[in-house]
Amino acid sequence: MKTAIITDSTAYLPAALMEELNIHMIPLAVALNGVIYDEEIDIRSTDFYDKVRGDGPLPKTSQPPIGRFIELFESLKGTYDAVISIHLSSGISGTYAGAVQAGKMVEGIEVSTFDSEISCYLQGFYVLRAAELAKEGATPDQIMAELDDMKLTMRAYFMVDDLTHLQRGGRLSAAQALIGGLLQVKPILHFKEKVIVPFEKIRTRKKAMNRIVAMLADDAAKMSLEAAIIHGNRPEDAEKWLAELSELLPDVEFTISHFGPVIGTHLGEASMGLGWVKRRTN
Template sequence: MSKIAIVTDSTAYLSETLREQNNIKMVPLNVVFGDEAIQEEVEITASEFYERMKTTEKLPTTSQPAIGLYVELFEQLKRDGYEAVVCITLSSEISGTYQSAMSAADMVEDFDVRGFDSKISCSPQGYFVLEAEKLASEGKNIEEIIAHLEIMRNKINAYFMVDDLNHLHRGGRLNTAQLFVGSLLKIKPVLHFVDGKILPFEKVRTEKKALQRIYNLLDEGVAGKTNVQVTVIHSNRLSEAEKIAEELRAKYPDAEVGISYFGPVIGTHLGEGSIGISWYVA
C-alpha cells in the first residue's frame, strides 16, 4: 500500500485538531499589515484578525506562501517515507498558491507531487481535503484519489453574502458605480464561485432576503438527498452562524451540519459580517 500525504493551504480553514486527527499537512498564506506579513492560522487567529481590522487605518493585503515552505514540507514528507503527495489548494484564479506549490514540486527530485486546484476556497476546499485523506487511508492510489476529487467538483456548492461592499470594490470585484449604487440601495450581493472566480450570483436588497435566497438554493440542492454535508461559514459572526446551523439541523435531520469561518486571508477580501453556506452531496 503506497503511503500518500495530503497537503493543503490555510484557506481550507480546517482546525488544528482536525488536521492532526487526519494527519493533514498545512501551508499558511499571509495577511499583510503594512510591512508586516503574518501567517494566518499560525501567527494570527481569525478573531485576532477581525479585532485588528477595527483599529487599522489601511486595510491589509494578502500574499501566497513562499515557495520554500512547500519545498521544505515536500522534502520532509519524502524523508518521512511518503511515496507521493496530493496537494490541494484554493482556486488558482484568486491566488498564486497553486503555482507556488507546483514550482516547489519541481524542485524535489524523485517525489510524486500531484496538485489539485480546488477552484474554490474555505470549507468546500476542506471537503476535498478530508475526502482525499479518507481515500488515502483506505489505500487508494494517487490516480484514484485525483479522479475522485474531479468527480466531487459537480457535487459541491457554496453561496455567500457580504456585509460591506467596500472590500470587494478594493479587490477589483466591483467598479465604483456598482459600489455607489449598491451602497445607496443597501444591496447585499449573493456571490458564488464560477470557474474558480468569485462572481455575483444575484443582487438582493436586504440581508434577510439574501439569506433566504441562499436557503432556497440549499433546499434545491439537498432536498430529498442523503449523505449531505452542510457548512455555515461566517466572518466573525459566530452566534448568527450557530443560529443558522440549528435551523438547518432541524430542517435537514439527516445532514451533517457544521460551522466554519472566513479566516484572515479570505476575510480581507470579503470583510467582517459575511455569511455563507456550502454543501456537498456525496
C-alpha cells in the same frame, strides 16, 4: 502507496482534525500595520478582526513562497511515496500555481496538485475526503478522480456586509461595489470560473439567506449532503442559522467554520456563507 495530503491555511480546518487525519498545512500570510503574520499560526480570526476595524488601509495578503512548498515536499520524501496538494482557487491566489511549480522542482516523490476553484471549508471538504481516502490506501489517481467528481456537486454562496472590501481588494469591480452600495443591495456571491462574482441581487440579508437555503433544500431533496456554515467573526449568528437549518433539513450534515484573516481581508467582518457537497456514499 502512501500518500500525504497537503492544503493551505484558507481551508480553515481545525488543528485537531488535521492532526487526526495527518493533513499538512502551508499558511498564507497577512501583513497588518507593518507586521507579517502566518494565518492560523501567528494570528487567529478573532484577533485579526479586532485589529482591522475602522477605515484604515486594508491588510495585504500573500501566497506562500515556493521555497516553503519545496521544503515540505522534500521533508515528506522517504515517509511518503506521493503528495496531493489541495489549494484555494487559482483565480484569486497564486498559491496553487506555486505548488505546481514547486512540484516540478522536487524529485523522489510524486506530486499532484488540485485546484479547488473555491476556498474556506468548502476547500476543506476536498481535503478531508482526500485524507480519508489516503488513510484507506487509495492511490493518488483514485483520490484525484474522487475530487474531480466532488466538483460536480460542490455549491457555495455567500453574502458580505460591505462590498467595498471586495472592491478595494480587487476581487470585485468598482462599478459592482458602487451600484450595490447605492441601492443597498446585499448580493449573493459565488465562485464562477474560479473567481468571485455576483450570483443574484437581493435587497435584504434575510431574503438572501432564504434564497440560499432554498437552493440547499432543492439539492438535499436529490442527494445526501454535507454542508458548512461559514462566518466572518459572527459565531452567534452561525449557531442560530445552524439551529434553523438543522430543524429544516435534518438529513444534512452541518459544520460551522469561519472566514479567517486572508479571506476575511477581502470579504470583511459579518460576512456569512453556506456551501455544500454530496456526501460520500461508500
